[in-house]
Amino acid sequence: MFNKIIKRGHRKVSKSDANEASLYGYGTSAGYPNPNPNAMSNITVVASSVANSMQQVGGPAITATGIVEILPLFTDVSVSDRQTLFLRKLHLCCILFDFSDTLKSVREKEIKRGTLLELVNFIQSGSGKISETVQEELVRMVSINIFRCLPPTSHENTGTDNNTDPEDDDPYLEPSWSHLQIIYELLLRYIVSSDTDTKIAKRYIDHSFVLKLLDLFDSEDPREREYLKTILHRIYGKFMVHRPFVRKAINNIFYRFIFETQRHSGIGELLEILGSIINGFALPMKEEHKLFLIRALIPLHKPKSVGVYHQQLSYCITQFVEKDYKLADTVIRGLLKYWPIINCQKEVLFLGELEEVLEATQGAEFQRCMVPLFRQIGRCLNSSHFQKSKSKVGYERDGVGEKGGNLGPVYLKDMLKEYKRKFYVPKNVFKANLSEEEFNRNVKEFPKMGIDNLMNALEYNKVKMLTSIAINGVVNFMSIEISLLI
Secondary structure, three states, X not given: OHHHHHHHOOXXXXXXXXXXXXXXXXXXXXXXXXXXXXXXXXXXXXXXXXXXXXXXXXXXXXXXXXXXEEOOOHHHOOHHHHHHHHHHHHHHOOOOOOOOOOOOOHHHHHHXXXXXXXXXXXXXXXXXXXXXXHHHHHHHHHHHHHOOOOOOOOOOOOOOOOOOOHHHOOOOOOOOHHHHHHHHHHHHHHHHOOOOOHHXXXXXXXXXXXXXXXXXXXXOOHHHHHHHHHHHHHHHHHOHHHHHHHHHHHHHHHHHHHHHHOOOOOHHHHHHHHHHHHHOOOOOOOHHHHHHHHHHHHHHHOOOOHHXXXXXXXXXXXXXXXXXXXXXXXXXXXXXXXXXXXXXXXXXXXHHHHHHHHHOOOHHHHHHOHHHHHHHHHHHHHOHHHHHOHHHHXXXXXXXXXXXXXXXXXXXXXXXXXXXXXXXXXXOOOOOOOOHHHHHHHHHHOOOOEHHHHHHHHHOOOEEEEEEEEEOOEEEEEEEEEOOOO
């Protein structure tokens, strides 16, 4: 209990509360409600110490004694004065509030929120190209608000067990999200705006800014990570000069996660970004990208929490194989290297990913990894978990009851039934487009072969791998010809 108090400092939001995140429309251009005209951000309230530290452009937002000053709306001033008014509103939004106490500074918080909404509407409306000075102050205001120390996660400085499943943790929702969401939206609108000149913007959205942005991906709040994912993707697309740096920085995050902490909240979101990046890789693929696959993506199968981000990881891996089929052998051997031994749920994920990779694999690459691959498939067929799941995949074995029993040897005909139309079809036994009845009849007549005999046949080249079978000029499936049956 004491550790939880130290960790959060206030109430931890439950999973039911997390469902309310949909109300915010995070990651998209949420339709923000118009602020109440009676509580509009026409009033600037700041402490004199904060005001003195600000650059006073276009006149101070407050008096020296901290007296409240009313600021006009953008529509109430001339076009020539809007840049100056924009600056003064940015200065107001640099003020930070304590959101751990919901009753503290309620009026001032609402004033800042209304001001942020005005700034978003101004940028989105394209009312005018903002000057370089305004862009500098805009990035400065965003940095002051979003770059902060994240609260410690459950395994840091709390004495809790590091082996807990991250999926079991309740999401921590940022209490200041009512402000942060609009600030992220403002940054996103600034980046995607056609009026934003990248030659100027890159002076302020620099490597330091990108690194701090990447650090925020460890936030436990899924709404914040969703916005960060969209913003970083837009930065990668618009600022070409930052692309190599972004890829290298993401690599470093993966390395630290794999080999040091094995804890990070934003691996899935980073992989989503990379999935889009990989899809745009030019061919022939650079050696840098291949090394990224070998050193970062494949080892990401190692952490226990791989289930949290496996869908995104599998997509990235498959993208590499579809881009360059010669990488299939490397990928399959990498999967076999990190194949789980006792984690059944993780093994099911690997089997699904392996199926996706095999669909993009050509004959020559498959032949290189065929022997170790069949060994692993044989172990899967013999595992108790695989037997429990056989009804789901339509797997049946002769002489074995539904509830288990002595499994006995694994016969080749069983493997054929399991991987029908997915893996291979022996050309000398089956023809293409067999009906279910014909397939079952031929399976019964097919000689029984133990998995050990099949392994021996593979090792002594008794199994011939055909690259493909073309029907009417279309490659339909791969096949394996059994040249010797024991």
